[in-house]
Amino acid sequence: MTEVSPVQHGIWINELAGAGSAYHMPLVIRLDAPVDEGALAKACAAVVERHPLLGMAFAESDGVPRLVPAQRPPALSREEQPGPFDLARGPLVRFTLAGDTLRVVAHHAVFDGHSKQVLVTDLLAAYRGEVLPPLPPAGPREAPAGDARAFWEARWRVPGEVIVPGGLLRSRRAGEGRVLEFPLEVPELDGLTRFEVLMAALHAVLAAYGNATVCTAIDLSTRTPAEEGHIGPFVNELPLFSEPTPGVPFARFAQALRAELREIYRHRRVPLARAVRGLKPHAALAPVSVSYRRGDDDERVDWLAFNGAVRGALQLQLLDGRRGIAASLRYDAAELPDPEPVVADLRALLAKVAGDPSIPLAAPRPVVADGPATVPAGSAVAVDGDDPLLAGITAIWEEVLQLSPVEPHDDIFDLGGHSLTITQIIARMRKRLDIEIELDDFFDNPTIAGVLGVIRR
Structure with missing residues (x-):
């Protein structure tokens, strides 16, 4: 048996609470026809042998999960395997072939965004007949908490509801979701990465809706060079807080947000649950979350394939490739029936910033938030001492x-x-x-x- 990491434990907890397909990470690979099914089956087996985490399951004893070999190894199938993964039985990856299209679905407990690139590279190499050598062991998956506790003690607050046009975002659970896909044009600004410009624009848009304090959860890679070729959940979700001030030039706000991000990066390998006392487990750290990675945007692979679910109320997944940024917005339609106005405002601000990075942040404007009324916290329950x-x-x-x-x-x-x-x-x-x-x-x-x-x- 192998101990699970804090990230894996958090995912396991939320699976027990009924996450559905929210932790499924699909990708679709279009192969050249005709497909050599025998060679492809061997390639899938070779990938699992190289990355044994894919062939594991979760065994629970006295409320403590451990990683154990799955009851059966992963194998190529021609029949779609619907429904959630059975974490207790495993395996935690599925390979399904339909015509010349291979659909791979891995569970986030053993997989992250960068793992998609690793899997595709290794799978196609094995399919070509190349031998995949064993990988050296990965390094420690988390750093000592150190001064992360003091860092987050000064910053952490429970993310509140988020005002958006036509909705009030509160959900931090996993559930059924819808998707809106679109390209994003993000300008290059001096001293800023495209991710930093994009995060500043998102925070500015949310502030303009009347959110005095903005919080977005962000997925940050925890990979070290030793883990570059490994498949696994080398990711940590951390909060980014800001209080955008109307009238401040966008470029100045973006630089301040960049500085805050750089501070957060110093603690990216420490799970927030180890740094914040009494942190309640949720599928999403905040109602609005962002996942961004640079990667290959090979047209033969659908890197952002939708899993039919969302964690939180609004989850923005981004792939920054050679042809620009592809965005996949997963959202809870019960809280945000129409995400188009938010997307339109984000794209409009980015276009303005491209023309003039010093444009002032907008003053908050009233928006119609049609979310349900806030449910008050429950009062203390009476206790019968003779119970x-x-x-x-x-x-x-x-x-x-x-x-x-x-x-x-x-x-x-x-x-x-x-x-x-x-x-x-x-x-x-x-x-x-x-x-x-x-x-x-x-x-x-x-x-x-x-x-x-x-x-x-």
């Missing part, structure tokens, strides 16, 4: 948290609990008390009183 489950549940909490006493209305996150302690508590409640409680119910009711309320309702 026969109270003592048993309290004992398990104190045992897992290694803390006593734990009172009925103590919030587990305030006590230093996190997703791993919650899964351990759930597992022990199931085993000892024959109680089953869903992760979502636990996250929404993170006290002993709240858990009892869920059980008794």
